[in-house]
Ligand SMILES: NC(=O)C1=CN([C@@H]2O[C@H](COP(=O)(O)OP(=O)(O)OC[C@H]3O[C@@H](n4cnc5c(N)ncnc54)[C@H](OP(=O)(O)O)[C@@H]3O)[C@@H](O)[C@H]2O)C=CC1
């Protein structure tokens with residue numbers, strides 16, 4: 180039997196709709212327009228696409244989009260000075276510095292410089308610590324988007340076996356924290372995990388965040404499991420290229436109960452959650468009630 184395909188694009192449109200409603204409310208009732216600043220250093224073509232999409236969707240939901248495109252040779256000091264300026268700008272409620280940054284810039288220093296209250300990526304150690312201790316945090320967008328889809332699919336995640344493949348700070352680890360918070364039994368697998376296929380086959384919920392095109396095939400998937408494919412990999416396809424996930428979709432779809440496609444799965448949800456986090460940050464900054472269903 181073929182799995183249900185989770186429509187991340189439609190789900191994201193729904194989230195953006197809720198964001199737009201709340202933005203309209205903030206403007207009308209409070210006279211506040213949430214603002215998102217996105218900083219891009221250098222000219223990585225994939226990053227340029229994301230930044231363009233983010234800017235477009237930010238404006239579509241009624242928020243202000245502030246874009247800073249800096250030359251690849253920008254010094255760390257100049258980047259930190261810009262972040263300081265954005266931290267102190269009352270019109271800016273969310274700040275995102277697109278990763279990766281060029282080698283001469285220390286990404287950890289940049290993330291630490293962003294005010295935790297404006298850290299809509301949820302990468303600042305304050306937010307990492309708050310999430311890890313079950314306190315109110317800014318939650319990283321990609322794992323938040325995955326959690327929203329999983330809650331919709333399962334209702335409660337309590338007691339389910341969840342396996343996250345990948346232990347990065349931006350996806351794997353926060354994903355595991357969120358699943359744990361929803362009372363799933365969580366395993367984190369990575370490049371040193373023994374019998375990884377066997378570990379994956381125990382998962383009711385399998386989240387792939389590896390960065391290896393189509394590594395996880397149908398025979399790694401427990402029949403009926405929900406598979407969330409975070410991977411975004413561009414691979415050659417004849418003369419052109421195509422986007423594939425970390426899951427081999429055609430084989431996994433035959434075994435899983437539900438699965439996210441690439442493209443059209445986690446990617447659009449990431450951007451929708453960035454907008455959701457920006458509204459949340461704006462409400463917190465002004466001591467206003469937060470929108471429902473847009474946080475973890
Ligand atoms: N859809 C979206 O919005 C987003 C998508 N992505 C995509 O998600 C993927 C993961 O991103 P990210 O977390 O940043 O990647 P990283 O490269 O930071 O982390 C990859 C993780 O996968 C593990 N890994 C690598 N090879 C294997 C293997 N053969 N077997 C098991 N585990 C392995 C690594 O293990 P170890 O730690 O042992 O090295 C590491 O923990 C990428 O394709 C990226 O493009 C990322 C962010 C957002």
Ligand SMILES: Nc1nc(=O)c2c([nH]1)NC[C@@H]1CN(c3ccc(C(=O)N[C@@H](CCC(=O)O)C(=O)O)cc3)C=[N+]21
Nearest residue numbers: 229275276277278279300411442443444446447449450
């Ligand atoms: N500080 C920071 N925060 C991030 O959240 C961040 C980042 N840096 N660096 C890069 C990764 C990657 N990322 C994606 C966002 C949207 C899509 C997306 O919308 N994907 C579409 C397709 C896009 C296409 O066609 O290329 C989809 O999957 O359907 C993908 C990937 C956010 N990231």
